[in-house]
Amino acid sequence: MDATLLLDTARAAAAAQQYPAGALYVVGTPIGNLADISLRAIHVLELVDVVACEDTRMTQRLLQHLGLSKKLMAVHEHNENQAAEQVVQALQAGQRVAYVSDAGTPAVSDPGARLVHAVQAAGLRTLPIPGASAVVSLLSVAGDTAAQGFAFVGFLPPKAQARLAALKALQGSAQALVFFESPHRVEELARDLAAVDPERTLTVGRELTKQFEDVVRMPAAQWPAWLKEGQHARGEFAVVWHARPPEARDDDAALPAPVLACISALAAHHPVKEAARLVAELTGLPSKQLYQAALASRQRGDDATDPA
Structure with a gap:
C-alpha cells in the first residue's frame, strides 16, 4: 500500500480516540510480518513528537516503510535507566x-x-498500543486443553545445570509454559526438555509470522531429531511446554485412598471447587492439593461411588 494512503487510512480509523500530551505510548510492532502492525499503532507513531526505541536502525527502517520521519531516542537494556530520565523530561x-x-x-x-x-x-501516564506478541500468537495455536492458564517464562538460564534445575522446578506446573530461545542455544533446550519429560507435549514456533514460519506439535522426545532436519535449527523460537495432564501429575499421589475416594465421589456431583472445600474442611488437608485431585477425577470421569 502507498505510504500516504496508509497514513490516511490510519488517521481515519484511529484519530477519534483521545491521545493526551505528556504521555508515553508503549507500541507493539510486528515480530516479522510488517502487515501485522495496527492502524492505531501507525497513527500513534505519526502523532508523537519522539520515538524512543531499542535500536534506532531497526526503528528507522520501520518508520521509512510507513512513510514517517521522527526524532529517535535510543532506550535499550544498557542505558534504560539513564534514558528514562530524558523521556520523563520530554x-x-x-x-x-x-x-x-x-x-x-x-x-x-x-x-x-x-x-x-x-x-x-x-x-505521568503510560498508554498501551496493542500489537504482535509471539507469546499469545503461539498459545492461540497450541491447543493445550489441560492447561490452567499460562505463564511466560521467557529465556531460561544459558548454563546447562541452571537450565535443568529451572525445568525440573517448573515440571509439575498445571499451566502452559512459554519459553523463548535463540538459534544458538535451541539444541541444548531441546535436549534438556527431552531428558526432563520426554512424553510432554510441545508446540514449537519457529520464525513466527515470517515467510518460513513453522508451527509444529510433538512430544519433547522428538524435538532434538526434528531440529536436525533441514534448516529447522535456524531462526528464533517460541515454545509452549504443555501442562501435564491431571492424571500425570503427582498432586494426588500422597493422598490416602479414602480421601481420594471421597473427593472423587463429591466431584462427580458437585463443582470441583466446592468438592475440594468440603473435603478440606473435613480432613484439614491443603485445599489446593484436593482441588487438583478433584479436577483430575472429573476429567477422568471417575466416580468412586460406582462399583463398576
Missing part, C-alpha cells in the same frame, strides 16, 4: 513519546519495563 514538557522495541510488544521480554516504571513513578 513528557513533563508536554511531548508525546512512543516506545518501541525491535519487534513485538515492549517490556515483555524486550526492554521497556524500567522505562514504564520510571514514567509512572514521575506521575
